[in-house]
Amino acid sequence: MKLMIFGCGFSGMAIAKAFAAAGASVGGTTRSHDKLDQLRAAGIDGHIFDGESLSPELMAAMYGATHLVQSIAPRESGDPLVNIAGSSLRTLMPQLQWIGYLSTVGVYGDHKGAWVDEETVCVPVSGRSKERLEAEQAWSDLGTALNVPAAILRLSGIYGPGRNAFVNLERGTARRLIKKDQVFNRIRVEDIGGSALFLSQRKLGGIYNVTDDLPGPPQDVIVEAAHLMGVEPPAEQAFETAELTPMARSFYGENKRVSNAKLKAAGFAFAFPNYPMSLAQMWQDGRWKI
CATH class of the missing domain: 3.40.50.720 (NAD(P)-binding Rossmann-like Domain)
Incomplete structure (x- = not known):
């Protein structure tokens, strides 16, 4: 091959x-x-x-x-x-x-x-x-x-090693934007x-x-990563008043929960089916920076 x-x-x-x-x-x-x-x-x-x-x-x-x-x-x-x-x-x-x-x-x-x-x-x-x-x-x-x-x-x-909420928190670029009922996979x-x-x-x-099994609010990922790092998460910001690029703002214009049932029915087993266990694994083995 x-x-x-x-x-x-x-x-x-x-x-x-x-x-x-x-x-x-x-x-x-x-x-x-x-x-x-x-x-x-x-x-x-x-x-x-x-x-x-x-x-x-x-x-x-x-x-x-x-x-x-x-x-x-x-x-x-x-x-x-x-x-x-x-x-x-x-x-x-x-x-x-x-x-x-x-x-x-x-x-x-x-x-x-x-x-x-x-x-x-x-x-x-x-x-x-x-x-x-x-x-x-x-x-x-x-x-x-x-x-x-x-x-x-x-x-x-x-997301993955080198591109994740831990990296953003360490750089000071993580944002906890709040938009009512918004979820992402x-x-x-x-x-x-x-x-x-x-x-x-x-x-x-x-x-x-x-896609993973757990669509959820984007701010929850930041809070989970901050908890694992033992740091305070950034303050909440209202989406409506936050300064965002047009592209970043456009992502929040789409709200859906995406099913992965077809891929799993074909026999694929996700190694990282949800972000809490995935973040915990990256933090524990130190690969989040790599």
Whole structure:
């Protein structure tokens, strides 16, 4: 098994680690030469991809790949990899057996705190979520055309070692924003890696919510982390009067509880099914900084 990851960032690195542990060889792309060195130091066959063209070296790496993960955000013009390679993907990757596309639960839009699952009609609010939904369809259509299973992984708020409430509290950037009845789902980054491997090994396509079991108010996560650290949580702030970037404010315009029942019914077991146990594990083993 040989995996190629387009956009080997925080989630991509977790996927690379999961596949490598299963014996796969892994290649990945990044936009910067600094990050290229990091990929190669992690044992990943790294390549530069600017979203505009495929280098001869990258095409050579793609040619031998059996599995593809695409995590690069779409643009107004569409998914960059579909735009460049879609019609010729079978020629570029003749051994391709499985496609994974990393999307977001943002495609569901606002459901006033109600539960949603993979059958729920998507009513995306933001432009970026609308672009994600279009990219999902493009990859699903491409998988059908190639007769290759294409799994759409809809991810909730991603956290893990090095990116979590502990880090924000230590930096003094954690905020306890209060908006009545607001809830979010989350997902530990290692479970993204594990779910991608699980779906690929079973050659499963279709849409899957990759999210935890415990949607809840965002301020509760800050309080839980502060308790574990033995520090006082930041003071509460009313969402309505808080200074936020337009993007940060837009996240609070979507309120839903996302079900992971389909992925669990397929047989996947989450290593970190809820944030209290996940935060406790990170704090106890000291990996929260890494």
